[in-house]
Amino acid sequence: MKVRAQRSALAMAVVLASATEIPAVHAQDSDALMLEEVVVTARRRSENLQDVPLAVTAFSGDALDMRGISDISELAQAVPSVTLEPSRATSTTLTAFIRGVGQQDPLAGFEQGVALYLDDVYIARPQAALLDVYDVERIEVLRGPQGTLYGRNAVGGAIKYVTRRLGDEPELRLKASYGSYNQVDLVGTGSMPLGDTVKVGATVASLTRDGFGENRTTGDEHYDKDLFAYRLSAEWAPADSLLVRLAYDKSEDKTNPVAGHRPYPGAASGAPVLDDIYDTRSGASELPSTAGIDGNNEIEAEGFMVSVDWDLSPAATLRSITAWREDYTESVIDFDSLAEMDMDAPVIYDNEQFSQEFQLLYSSERWNAVAGFYYLDATASNDFDVVLGQLNVIPGFPGITAYTGGEVDTEAWSVFADVTYNLTDRLALSVGGRYTEDERTADVFRGQYAGFGSPFFGNDGALFLAATSDYEADKTYTDFSPRVNLSYAVSDDVTLYGGYSQGWKAGSFDPRGANFVTPEVEKGFDPETLDSYEIGVKSSWLGGRAVTNVAVFYSDYQDMQIPGSIGFDTDGDGVNDDFVGTVTNAGQAEISGIELEGSVLFSEHFSAQVALSFLDASIEEWIFNGVDVSDQREVQNTPEEMAYLGLTYTNGLLGGDVTVNANWSYKGDITQFEVPSPVLDQEAYDVINASLVWISGDQHWLLGLYGKNLADEEIKTAGYCFGFQDCPSSLGLEDNTTVFYAPPRTVTATVEYRF
Template sequence: MVVIMQTFTPRSAIALAVSLAAATQLSPALAQTETSFALEEVLVTARRRSENLQDVPIAVTALSGDALRMRGAADISELAQIIPSVTLEPSRATSTTLTAFIRGVGQQDPLAGFEQGVALYLDDVYVARPQGSLLDIYDVERVEVLRGPQGTLYGRNAVGGAIKYVTRRLSDQVDVRLKGSLGTYNQQALVATASAPITDTLRVGATVARLTRDGYGKNLTTGEEHYDKDLFAYRLSAEWLPSADWLIRLAYDKSDDKTNPVAGYRPFPGAVSGVPVLDDVYDTTAGASEQISTAGINGNNQVEAEGIMMSIDWNVSDATTLRSITAYREDYTESVIDFDGLAVMDFDAPVIYDNEQLSQEFQLLYNADRWNAVAGFYYLDATASNDFDVVLGQIGPVTAYTGGTVDTEAWSVFADLTYSLTDQLSLSVGGRYTEDKRTADIFRANYLGFGSPFLGNDSAIFLGATSDYEASNTYTDFSPRINLSYAINDTATAYAGYSQGWKAGSFDPRGANFITPEVERGFEPETLDSWEVGLKMTWLDGRAVTNIAAFYSDYEDMQIPGSVGVDSDNDGVNDGFVGTVTNAGKAEISGFELEGNIMLTERLSAQMSLSLLDAEIKEWLFNGVDISEDRAVQNTPEEMAYLGVTYTLPVAKGDLSFNANWSYKGDVTQFETEVPVIDQKSHDIINASIVWLSDDDKWLVGLHGKNLGDEEIKTAGYCFGSGGCPSFLGLEDNTTVFYAPPRTVTGTVEYRF
């Protein structure tokens, strides 16, 4: 299979899809078997109108809220076990900052100036920053994941794909739900949801969630829990339907995460302190939260995020709808990053992120017999800022302060038109024009002392500035899309298409313009051209669906950020750092994806997915030399597979469902170069659930076991020591690794009034 993927091209992708489609066709006798049961139709709004998932000629996966609660899904990172070509993980040293990659496209860095390659939407509102974006799953109607460039249908342009988190619409009846959970590591969760009609045209609702858990490990220095959870969140909403042609939705949400700081596991002993390697990968000896190095934020680790949105739909006629989506969001983070993971102050960083955004979107939707069209205007005014100290406590002590604010003012117009050329053949064409203006205000300086004056140390001695500039760039682009779909019959649709993704350039707040004046020019945009063919089939009289997609992407000027140590006084010890951003020359990413769902009997069903990816850097110029052979595409395993089996039988006036599922992911390279101590080897995850649901849907009782094999799975890391790191910083051999949850078991009870 590796040989096949290395020679994967658009032509071979088409041939593979056609051959697999032929292989999965049923014999006439089997296809004509009549049954009294079938899979439920899945409706999505991926193309800005409600459609059967099987009729949408793009690679999209939809998971309903009911399906997610039946498997006990906790947050959206679990979707990566099910959906092909997707990686979703918490960013380094965080619990709720999202790192997302789809088909080899994403962004690891959460700093100001770096926009995510995968767009996240909360009820049609684009969430510009990754802080607080690793959303917990509650009060959700469905989650849709679109793979490949997006931009001609709605919202913000996205290079890699989009994740749409859709909350539940309010009922016209009184609806009250209570859900409680208890689990290993003293997990406790309570979610309460209520909605009610106030009048015939006005409905209101609210959801409150309190989610806590002890740590998977211990902080042996502070005595606190490590990898714990402490989250309080709520959501208020209202819907007003003044007439049959109007719908006005208003929603406000807020979350407050007080989870303890997360420090990585040290695979090597302290080079100076001699602290040994710990036995448990979930334990730590990090002490930065109690040291003077983080006194400027009082050792606090907290993420607060909130937002308000209003959407207005006006059905002007049976064929035409006008829509407005207005939203404001903000988040504030104080974070303790202990790069060394030790009690000593070798390499600590207190960090503040402060973000806000205002967005406005207008859409015109037209649906007629042969025509379906979307046209829109999108505006975003966003400010992302960060302030942080890098405290090298055993060198000097020296502190490198970085303060950066990057403003984004962007507008775009987009349109997408689908025309039915015949009853079977449809053509879609679309385009998006975007103008992004980025304005940066950057200051960096070195100080003698445990911290800078910007984070509370007024006695720090100024040693010199390394960056001080203001700069602005405006980037423009036109991104096209074309798609041709053919309904082979009532149960099969084939499609082929081309789309382009684009992400504007920006400024790295860690860049040192006194050393490298070129950083004032910022880094350049990146562009991805994607060709895709697919086949969607429903067979066995509606008892089975099979969706196949094959794609080839040409990725230009990939934005790859990083940090390296700097020896300012030439004494052989790095006493500072500088940010680096590379517009990598070129990468080629091709792949094959398969998703299937089949009801073998009325009580037994199976679900599967598969992705095979070939992601390769083709050109990476460094000082005029092509070093692409030593570079890799981040967070993109070559293989992914998922298989789930569900058996349901009637028990005590309800249905008892048994589900077991297995997921597999191939080797993952965390950064652009291989670092074996941080990179994750291929691994399996086995989960199982037992859920009883009453016939009237009022009671649900479930038991969910996750990672039953207790695999130790690396999700991220910092590399400033040995083991293949690009440079050293600090004296303690500072390489650390972060891990996904170990084996957990959770019991859940839910009651609907």
């Protein structure tokens, strides 16, 4: 779809850049209305979204501002087959699923099934990965395996978070927001050229909010937010053929600990169920169980990136991306969510990674190709106590503590290539492949102590009872993953495509596994593989006033890596006094579905956006103790149905443009974990949002009013199941099942000045 960039008098000021988003309006010389062309880099080159034979959804930064999107989890409301949520007991750890593929557990040793990229840098760990949205150029969501075009192989898909490039003229953006629960967000972004070859920029963000609820034990806010972040960047272009980009970012999150809602009374304490699902009686942050981290709940994350683009010729570009990232977390997890010290955990995550990627990109009239080399050196470690404070096995030493310390190192390299050849002006063939060598090294110790905490967390008086794991192991995994895709432009407005791609994720080691009980733990768990077949059609119609993208896929998912943990009884007294990690390579799952995205421009003032997905996800084989229990297992975090409808009206007002958007999203029933649990699982639900945005005619001012979850739906996002009912096993004495919830209804007002 060829569109001039000439703006009509009544055109919308900004665009949500995808088939499901608020479209910008453009008028050609003939005054014919058309949707704006959407440009993405899903295949490592700039292309019209409608020409990309992949299932891709893209959002521009200005579009995200129009909707008032605060973090990337909200994108899942408008993208088919996608679930994005904060992990349980956290505010900034990401749980991501695409087409039934993802990872629930943020422990060391587990990589995510959905790859997250920040400016082409793969983020290896989920901590601090629930990225807030500011200073964004665009976000792209790619569904299906990705590996022949990107640095790291991804089984389920990829999310590309691309920050805003620096302009040729001085720029300044100042944004202030105030909303429900005393939300105060301040974001400042500026950039300026220093001479003809150098540009510098910076962004500072302070994002704060009182809690949706109250901690009735400590008096603190509960489900609050306290984040400070900044980003520094520079660009140097000493010649037309050379561009060097540097960026450094850092964030500090001091949000209070998050504890789940208890659906059942305390079995030992008798504490009743609270009326407000956002309130808690959690007291772990002030109890001896978390004294080793002073009850802290804090995350620091930072990273540095240098990218170099060197145009070897008009057709060839050599690119280098060098990056280092680190994050450190001290977290309080109160499994019982009570003032009692029944089941508490101080947790430390410490992650560091270095990556180097080289790409050679080639483009000509017939050929488009990318070839690359990727190297990753990453260390992920976690240390945590599980303090069962109401158990007592040694006189004079109240409480039992299970300490786990595990470090998993990853050293991986890969070579990949993807070549597209235009067989004719309308027919194109893409062939790609990736070879990966992934070495995992683990150092794991698990011990049981009498007392409120282990020596690692400062309790030198703890009495050592027994070690349940103590081993070092390493293993190297190799794989070749292919991709083939054929696309045919039936006309200038319709493209058909079909293809096959394979995703692969290396095996690893579970730091919670008890190798003294189960020696197989030292052998680690196996890789998982997904074979995906997809056909689709991308079409533009009504003279460029509408687009419709449809994808149909089938995935054969082998050896799914399913982590979990269960309590067990070490002394045979009938009470579980320890726990052990479990990782299952489930035999096979089959996931198929149909996805639709579309936009239609009814007039220069009124438009609609739609997204749908229908999935059939089932476990076909799951062997447990020699028995196939697949009929008792479900694919996690994958609703069978999803729908999204947005209506947008734009018109001139007070010398500018006002845009009104109302949107409705629907998700079908969600099973949180592989074993259904009615108290944790979320039934089908709707979310209604609305926004009112005015932009001045000179584009300097933006005034916005945003309402989210206007029907005030109570939406479960995660939970812990260590209680006495509908749980795989119990731990603690208080019937410890807890549930976490998405935000309630909120309203936010924003004013932004752009210069």
